[in-house]
Amino acid sequence: MDLERLLDLVRTGDELAWEAFVRQFQGRVYGLAYHYAGQAEDARDLAQEVFIRIYQNLSQVPGAEGVLPWMLRITRNACIDHLRRRRARPPLWDLPVEELFHLKAGGLSPEEQQLEAARKGAVHRALRELTELNREVILLKEIQGLSFEEIASMLEVPLGTVKSRSHRARLELAEKLVALGGCP
Amino acid sequence: MNCETFLRILADYQENALAPERRREAEAHLAICEGCRSLVQPDAPIPPDLAKGILARTTGSACRRLKEQAAAHVDGELDGLQSALVEGHLEHCPQCAALVSALREISTVLPSLAMVDPGPIFTRDILAATSRNPAWQPAAEPFSWQDLGERLVRLLRRPRIAFEAAYVGTLAGFLFVSYPGSQISPGPGETRRLESLRLSAPMIRAAGMVERTAESAREQLREIHRRARQGGTGFSKACRHRSEVLERRWKSLSRELGSRFQRVVAKAQTQDDGQDPSEPGPDSRD
Secondary structure (H helix, E strand, O other), X not given: OOHHHHHHHHHXXXXXXXXXXXXXXXXXXXXHHHHHHOOHHHHHHHHHHHHHHXXXXXXXXXXXXXXXXXXXXXXXXXXXHHHHHHHOOOOOOOOOHHHHHHOOOOOOOHHHHHHHHHHHHXXXXXXXXXXXXXXXXXXXXXHOOOOHHHHHHHHOXXXXXXXXXXXXXXXXXXXXXXXXXXXX | OOHHHHHHHHHHHHOOOOOHHHHHHHHHHHHHOHHHHHHHOOOOOOOOOHHHHHHHHOOOOOHHHHHHHHHHHXXXXXXXXXXXXXXXXXXXXXXXXHHHHHXXXXXXXXXXXXXXXXXOOHHHHHHHHHOOOOOOOOOOOOOOHHHHHHHHHHHHHOOHHHHHHHHHXXXXXXXXXXXXXXXXXXXXXXXXXXXXXXXXXXXXXXXHHHHHHHHHHHHHHHHHHHHHHHHOOHHHHHHHHHHHHHXXXXXXXXXXXXXXXXXXXXXXXXXXXXXXXXXXXXXXXX
């Protein structure tokens, strides 16, 4: 599907185009929200809030190249606001990560699904152990695949800092993974 | 031949560059000297911690340098020589090998975490929330117990449920206390007078609340006064002044509330009696 054409239709308020847009990007938005919030339910609410915010500002939707970074920036801002509010009231419990990742592991045998979920769960737990900045760099660079320039702009830190942080963050994540015994 | 002499000719001995007589002398020395013999045996085992000991006394461990290059190695950004050096270190360092293995693992797993399926009803909820036509509803999906169960579990997991429960509990408590037959319902003073006027129950309760609030405020003011008299310091003077101000304001407020309340009572009684509201009521003659 031509994304540029889809976005043109979305800006005009076409319901079918909006539905296709939601279905195309909901996984990315929800994924980022989940990694920030750490709770499936909070992530669901945040992702909905992001899409509603986008819907209320359809005229501001950028072109095909910039739409994903734009959405991820909105998602990040919503998550940061959410985390600020939540600091006063910590979450009651977390959904086990394996339970969440089972949802996406389609097309695999039950054993393979279990193994895949365990691998993802181990990496996710190691991710939670990182410092805040390192975790954000991993989330945005390694998971969401944004460029160094986009991340530097989003986090409002120098480009060189993001680059050097990226290597250090991966190394720290690997060390945490080894320490947690999650590395095969 | 002694050991010192043998060490000087060791290289020539190994390369077969010695004169025959000199070579015989060297072999005679080797036959009686185990230390020099160990130097020329081609398959002499290398002590396992030899390199480690040498590194410890020279550059130190190479693990720090490997950490600097590990990510680039996994990404394939190193040239052939650097990559071979890293691989050489990994063969002998299980800790670094585990680290590089973990880096490879996260390089594989992390991109797959970008997309997380939010579940089957997520899109439907968003479309419902962003629909411009309130009457329009997305196509109803067939009922399933699993869907219903998911919704209930999600509802129970919401921390907000605690606030909602507290709200419902407060409301239920208020209704219980305010029930006309309750022992906690208002009684004395203004309330009795209103009962004689046969006004409706909500007004009676409102009157009781005003009276209880007034009594509570008076008690607090008396307490402030008492403490202020005991203190006698600047602070207590300030407290006394403050309490006097509060008392004046309270009196003014209670007068205002009283007059308003009298008007409401007069109006209600007039309506109950079916009289013209413009005519003075019975309490206005008090």
